[in-house]
Amino acid sequence: MAFLSQKTKEVLFGPLNINNPVVVQVLGICSALAVTVQLKPALVMGIAVTIIVAMANVIISLIRNTIPMRIRIIVQLVVVAALVTLVSEVLKAFAYDVAMQLSVYIGLIITNCILMGRLEAFAMTNKVWDSFLDGLGNGFGYAIILVMVAFVRELFGAGTLLGFRVIPESWYVANGGFYENCGMMMMPAMALIIVGGIIWAHRGLNKEVK
Amino acid sequence: MAQKKFVCSVCGYVHNGDKAPEVCPVCKQSGVFTEVKEKKGLDTNSNAYTIIYAAIIVVIVAVLLALVSQVLSPRQAANKLLDTQKQILVALNQDYSTTDPAALYLSLVNDTIDVNGAPVYVANIEGETKYILKLHGAGLWGGIGGFLALDADKNTIYGINFNHESETPGLGAEIVTEKFRSQFPGKHIKNVAGEVVSVAVLKAGKLAEGQEQVDALSGATITCDGVSTMLATNLAEYAEFLNQVDNVSEANQQREATDVNEENQQREATNVSDSEQEKEE
Numbered sequence: 001m002a003f004l005s006q007k008t009k010e011v012l013f014g015p016l017n018i019n020n021p022v023v024v025q026v027l028g029i030c031s032a033l034a035v036t037v038q039l040k041p042a043l044v045m046g047i048a049v050t051i052i053v054a055m056a057n058v059i060i061s062l063i064r065n066t067i068p069m070r071i072r073i074i075v076q077l078v079v080v081a082a083l084v085t086l087v088s089e090v091l092k093a094f095a096y097d098v099a100m101q102l103s104v105y106i107g108l109i110i111t112n113c114i115l116m117g118r119l120e121a122f123a124m125t126n127k128v129w130d131s132f133l134d135g136l137g138n139g140f141g142y143a144i145i146l147v148m149v150a151f152v153r154e155l156f157g158a159g160t161l162l163g164f165r166v167i168p169e170s171w172y173v174a175n176g177g178f179y180e181n182c183g184m185m186m187m188p189a190m191a192l193i194i195v196g197g198i199i200w201a202h203r204g205l206n207k208e209v210k
Numbered sequence: 211m212a213q214k215k216f217v218c219s220v221c222g223y224v225h226n227g228d229k230a231p232e233v234c235p236v237c238k239q240s241g242v243f244t245e246v247k248e249k250k251g252l253d254t255n256s257n258a259y260t261i262i263y264a265a266i267i268v269v270i271v272a273v274l275l276a277l278v279s280q281v282l283s284p285r286q287a288a289n290k291l292l293d294t295q296k297q298i299l300v301a302l303n304q305d306y307s308t309t310d311p312a313a314l315y316l317s318l319v320n321d322t323i324d325v326n327g328a329p330v331y332v333a334n335i336e337g338e339t340k341y342i343l344k345l346h347g348a349g350l351w352g353g354i355g356g357f358l359a360l361d362a363d364k365n366t367i368y369g370i371n372f373n374h375e376s377e378t379p380g381l382g383a384e385i386v387t388e389k390f391r392s393q394f395p396g397k398h399i400k401n402v403a404g405e406v407v408s409v410a411v412l413k414a415g416k417l418a419e420g421q422e423q424v425d426a427l428s429g430a431t432i433t434c435d436g437v438s439t440m441l442a443t444n445l446a447e448y449a450e451f452l453n454q455v456d457n458v459s460e461a462n463q464q465r466e467a468t469d470v471n472e473e474n475q476q477r478e479a480t481n482v483s484d485s486e487q488e489k490e491e
Contacts, residue, residue: 035379037378037379037380037381038379038380041379065254066254066263067254067263068254068255068259068260068263068264069254069255070255070260071260071263071264074264075263075264075267078267078268078271079271082271082274082275085275086274086275086278089275089278089279089282089286090278090282092282092286092289093282093285093286093289094285096286096289096290096292096293100293154380157380158380183429186378186380186381186429
């Protein structure tokens, strides 16, 4: 299949598992803690990061041969910040509700280590199409972990998923039942513990990851 | 640093240095090196190039963002206005899911009074006058705000709506939910003496003295304290307006009472029990 050669396959699907930005490279942890109390913001954040990392990768890859080496990090940062501001402005104009939900997370995207990491490590030295796939792959790899963490935290912390009640109201102690939400799940520390658990399981299953 | 590149025409070995070596170290042939010129005429590492490049990038980005901002700002302003209108409709307990919110808003809200620079919206619902006050304060991570709808007596809460910038999802952010908001309607913001004392947001089990209260959200103490403080300070700012229901002859006494109220309010914001003792004295 010429459309996806062995290398491009690796670029696109590697970050989902063997080369995952969160559990293997341990990047983007800060936002993984901040937005995973509920599933919905985690999903939106995952999608937003995927789009922005792919777009930034494409732009940096396009201009990679013209960038002066000494200010390359600044140029990357300017591109990312401009893209994020642009997306935020467009959302405010055409999808106000989404923009309000994202409010702080939009700013968090700029500081996400995955973006700078991919721009510096991949887009600076690779062709446009490969860079685009690399951005998509890493974005999805990030989103998967976020969704896994948020799933656990929202289910056990609030008894809901995407805002819908999963654990019946009648189970709760307040209503004469036996169940109580786990308050720890709402704390950022618990996100770190869950991420740690995922890393443990992942390395147990993939012996080649060091 | 002006290194030149030489490539061996036999084996392709690249040598970096000032001049070509006599013998290729890889294939041991002599006189086979040719200099490789940089593909571009520009040296991308020179100071001049770096400065010009930075300037151009910044100008392009600035122009692009300014342009986008200009083009989109009318739409954004319209969205913001609509959002305010929707929030006021929520405070007025109106369901706008099946109708056009802007039209519904215009049919209900028919006047805006300016009180010391803060707007008070006047609405008419089924023949009854409602006053809507704008609230603003601080939560845990950022600003919180909202709209408080009062009955014509300027005492009974008709409805309330909260918004927040960045409270914790699942904890502080729950102040916007129906479950929290529905505690407010029917509560009174004045005490028996007619002084504006606001409504306290307290942990279940605690009792407020001299004012009515609603239950705080568990796990969101600071946000709920913020809501409580916001209500107290904002209502104190509106106190003069809120006291205007009384007779004109009492206006002077009323004004004095207002001043005392404001002091009480401020103390209450920090320590409820202190101000209570003050009143008893």
